Amino acid sequence: MESATEGAVQHWMETFDFNGMKVFIRMVEYDRIRELSISEMGKYFILVRVSRPQFPNASIIGDYDAKILCGPKDSQAEVLAKQFAEIWPKSSEKLFMLFLGVRDLSPPFVNALMAFLKNKVVTV
DSSP states (O other): OOOHHHHEEEEEEEEEEEEEEEOOOOEEEEGGGGSSSSSHHHEEEEEEEEEEEESSSSSGGGGGGGEEEEOSHHHHHHHHHHHHHHTTTTTTTEEEEEEESOOOOHHHHHHHHHHHHHHHHTTT
């Protein structure tokens, strides 16, 4: 039987370093998100849900919807969610991205993070 940690499927987990701030990034399948414990999430985190509409042929960027479920809900967080939706793998219906350790949502951080993710997500 799987433990909660093993059951939380991750396509990959990466560490992103920005000016000494370490951010752990994890992609988690939609039906497994409840298996993550608060201790795994830590004190600072942003949980982004990206989903496709429930109709076939939803393949253009605008068809993706990103919502911040936990964490800061300011305008920079919205920018992060929207940019994240644009690079989401088209094969995924609903997945979550968990950013652990995020304390800074300044434009330079968001831009650096998205540049980092673009190189990673497209290979999933």
